[in-house]
Amino acid sequence: MRHSLRSLRVPGMLGAVAFAATAASADVVIHFTGMNLVYDGTALYDGGSNAGGAANPADAAPLTTADFFVNGGLVGSLYTDISLDVFIPDIAGIPDAPNTVYNVWTPGNPGFFDLLIGTSPLASEFLLVSTASVNFTYVDVGGIVQFTFTGAVGDGSAQNLPFGLQIADPVTLSFSAQVVPGTLTSSGGFITGFEAFGTGEYRAIPAPATGALLALGAGAGVRRRRR
Numbered sequence: 001m002r003h004s005l006r007s008l009r010v011p012g013m014l015g016a017v018a019f020a021a022t023a024a025s026a027d028v029v030i031h032f033t034g035m036n037l038v039y040d041g042t043a044l045y046d047g048g049s050n051a052g053g054a055a056n057p058a059d060a061a062p063l064t065t066a067d068f069f070v071n072g073g074l075v076g077s078l079y080t081d082i083s084l085d086v087f088i089p090d091i092a093g094i095p096d097a098p099n100t101v102y103n104v105w106t107p108g109n110p111g112f113f114d115l116l117i118g119t120s121p122l123a124s125e126f127l128l129v130s131t132a133s134v135n136f137t138y139v140d141v142g143g144i145v146q147f148t149f150t151g152a153v154g155d156g157s158a159q160n161l162p163f164g165l166q167i168a169d170p171v172t173l174s175f176s177a178q179v180v181p182g183t184l185t186s187s188g189g190f191i192t193g194f195e196a197f198g199t200g201e202y203r204a205i206p207a208p209a210t211g212a213l214l215a216l217g218a219g220a221g222v223r224r225r226r227r
Helices: 211-219
Strands: 028-039 044-046 065-070 073-078 082-088 101-105 111-117 125-131 135-141 145-160 168-179 185-187 190-205
Touching: 028 082, 028 168, 111 145, 125 168, 145 190
Parallel strands: none
Antiparallel strands: 028 044, 028 065, 028 190, 044 082, 065 073, 082 111, 101 135, 111 125, 125 145, 135 145, 145 168, 168 190, 185 190
């Protein structure tokens, strides 16, 4: 199991959060596809490695696309050298039963949900987001198809994004994923593991693009975390 240390953490919140855009700020959404996740009975993490949290794409799982929107308009897309580094702890007790809906708030131990752009050993562009308590829902439809959903609000404790984007806290995270058939394992009536693929998004309002804020975004660097 992997662990992380962040300098900024905030409690999570369910689902999407509504923001009021002003003349000095804009609604920013980063939508991504090709997310690869693994569940081990206690934690959810990316399929690239069970280590991570140091902005190294070698420890993350590759994404297929990442699209960047401002006020609903597409400003740019990426198709190569993009990956997701994820660790969400304290997800346990999912029942192994057909036609089941299981919902849990994690107790608040720190995790992370990092978008990485670039190659190993250090992403050249990134959005590093810390998470605390998150809402997790598992849905078994007809005993055949399983889905997982989650939502959280976290701090973007470091960022250097493409297309001149600057994101202010808090950052809303959400994703949905379908469990890969044949990967689910269970014991004693509870699910002990599965693999899943899906899509997700970050949603936030960037700070005004002043010189000071732009300098902060470009020079924030990577706050390395010990495992």
